[in-house]
Amino acid sequence: xxxxxxxxxxxxxxxxxxxxxxxxxxxxxxxxxxxxxxxxxxxxxxxxxxxxxxxxxxxxxxxxxxxxxxxxxxxxxxxxxxxxxxxxxxxxxxxxxxxxxxxxxxxxxxxxxxxxxxxxxxxxxxxxxxxxxxxxxxxxxxxxxxxxxxxxxxxxxxxxxxxxxxxxxxxxxxxxxxxxxxxxxxxxxxxxxxxxxxxxxxxxxxxxxxxxx
Amino acid sequence: xxxxxxxxxxxxxxxxxxxxxxxxxxxxxxxxxxxxxxxxxxxxxxxxxxxxxxxxxxxxxxxxxxxxxxxxxxxxxxxxxxxxxxxxxxxxxxxxxxxxxxxxxxxxxxxxxxxxxxxxxxxxxxxxxxxxxxxxxxxxxxxxxxxxxxxxxxxxxxxxxxxxxxxxxxxxxxxxxxxxxxxxxxxxxxxxxxxxxxxxxxxxxxxxxxxxx
DNA sequence: TTTAAGTTGCACACAACTGTGCAACTTACG
DNA sequence: CGTAAGTTGCACAGTTGTGTGCAACTTAAA
Numbered sequence: 001x002x003x004x005x006x007x008x009x010x011x012x013x014x015x016x017x018x019x020x021x022x023x024x025x026x027x028x029x030x031x032x033x034x035x036x037x038x039x040x041x042x043x044x045x046x047x048x049x050x051x052x053x054x055x056x057x058x059x060x061x062x063x064x065x066x067x068x069x070x071x072x073x074x075x076x077x078x079x080x081x082x083x084x085x086x087x088x089x090x091x092x093x094x095x096x097x098x099x100x101x102x103x104x105x106x107x108x109x110x111x112x113x114x115x116x117x118x119x120x121x122x123x124x125x126x127x128x129x130x131x132x133x134x135x136x137x138x139x140x141x142x143x144x145x146x147x148x149x150x151x152x153x154x155x156x157x158x159x160x161x162x163x164x165x166x167x168x169x170x171x172x173x174x175x176x177x178x179x180x181x182x183x184x185x186x187x188x189x190x191x192x193x194x195x196x197x198x199x200x201x202x203x204x205x206x207x208x209x210x211x212x213x
Numbered sequence: 214x215x216x217x218x219x220x221x222x223x224x225x226x227x228x229x230x231x232x233x234x235x236x237x238x239x240x241x242x243x244x245x246x247x248x249x250x251x252x253x254x255x256x257x258x259x260x261x262x263x264x265x266x267x268x269x270x271x272x273x274x275x276x277x278x279x280x281x282x283x284x285x286x287x288x289x290x291x292x293x294x295x296x297x298x299x300x301x302x303x304x305x306x307x308x309x310x311x312x313x314x315x316x317x318x319x320x321x322x323x324x325x326x327x328x329x330x331x332x333x334x335x336x337x338x339x340x341x342x343x344x345x346x347x348x349x350x351x352x353x354x355x356x357x358x359x360x361x362x363x364x365x366x367x368x369x370x371x372x373x374x375x376x377x378x379x380x381x382x383x384x385x386x387x388x389x390x391x392x393x394x395x396x397x398x399x400x401x402x403x404x405x406x407x408x409x410x411x412x413x414x415x416x417x418x419x420x421x422x423x424x425x426x
Numbered sequence: 427t428t429t430a431a432g433t434t435g436c437a438c439a440c441a442a443c444t445g446t447g448c449a450a451c452t453t454a455c456g
Numbered sequence: 457c458g459t460a461a462g463t464t465g466c467a468c469a470g471t472t473g474t475g476t477g478c479a480a481c482t483t484a485a486a
Contacts, residue, residue, distance in 0.1 A: 047434095048305075147394065164372075186395060191358035251444070
């Protein structure tokens with residue numbers, strides 16, 4: 001006499017897969033165009049628009065979940081940076097974020113959409129704090145530019161990274177190299193200084209898989 | 214016996230003013246949001262939506278005129294740069310564009326809208342050619358970074374300028390300073406080198422009005 | 427095999443926006 | 457002043473998008 005209330009069936013496995021499929025599709029679609037329609041996302045996931053509403057209350061709920069998903073990865077990356085040298089820390093942060101490029105692109109795209117400023121700001125807060133801390137340390141140690149106030153420089157670095165990631169090429173190994181060098185440049189290093197730094201720390205640009213050369 | 218065909222009245226003066234008003238309103242509105250509605254633009258200009266269609270065939274015609282308007286100014290700026298030193302040329306170009314910031318912002322915003330990629334590409338072509346030329350010269354003379362291919366570096370410089378202009382603060386004198394320094398940084402100079410360069414060429418950052426100190 | 431979870435396609439209502447037609451009004455200009 | 461240019465507000469058709477209700481179906485799980 002199992003009542004229908006406390007003994008509800010477990011959600012079907014294919015339903016869970018479909019839900020993940022929607023998130024993946026939204027990932028691709030929104031990175032390309034943050035205003036992609038629900039219908040486009042559902043089709044991309046191989047589902048009907050109607051079915052999507054069985055998994056998410058509305059468009060906002062879907063976007064919110066994407067943002068939170070990305071935020072988790074972001075915080076993990078930010079926490080993993082512990083270099084004493086601010087220049088190295090910045091380079092490593094940029095390189096590490098590039099490895100999450102697929103996720104970064106959605107966040108970066110959504111972050112530019114006025115409709116979700118608050119959510120993305122909250123999600124990006126830990127990362128932003130990390131950048132500000134690195135910048136402050138670097139300025140105190142006189143290894144980063146001091147002609148720009150720390151908050152402004154942090155912002156500039158963030159925008160530079162976003163720009164390179166979202167607007168230059170995509171996912172080529174050369175692009176990753178470029179992103180790291182662009183960040184170091186905007187942080188105040190000359191291109192030769194950046195080059196020397198990266199030569200001294202080859203692991204920063206090493207392929208994630210074959211890190212143990 | 215003046216026929217109604219060859220002796221049509223001149224357009225009314227207030228109509229011309231209204232047309233200019235619409236362009237000005239579109240300027241403001243589209244810089245803020247490239248997808249601002251016709252209604253929002255017309256209201257901002259103090260006209261009804263219906264009246265706007267008396268001046269422009271459709272939304273595209275309005276946008277096209279804005280783009281052409283900006284293109285003219287852009288070409289003039291690009292043509293005015295003739296410094297032998299590529300670093301100085303870049304700095305001067307960035308500073309000169311900043312003086313057109315109000316116009317730059319619309320173009321930059323529209324340029325990010327997929328619907329008008331072609332028009333803006335055409336409008337920006339001369340400016341882009343100028344940047345590529347400066348970059349090539351600078352690399353040949355070994356005063357700009359050579360670890361990035363000329364077209365890529367030119368693109369990077371353009372994106373950096375766009376980012377600073379559209380996403381950092383706005384219209385403060387400090388922002389202009391920042392834009393120039395950001396461009397020089399991304400071009401490969403260390404912040405101290407950029408600082409020295411600007412100190413050696415104070416006229417670059419001089420206020421446009423009081424250029425004769 | 428039974429059952430309910432999940433999906434589908436359709437029909438709605440709703441919202442925001444574009445572009446046009448038209449009658450009535452106001453106003454600059456000859 | 458008279459006239460036509462310009463404006464206004466409204467109605468209308470068309471587009472694209474969101475979110476819901478519902479009957480009919482497929483299918484995973486008990």
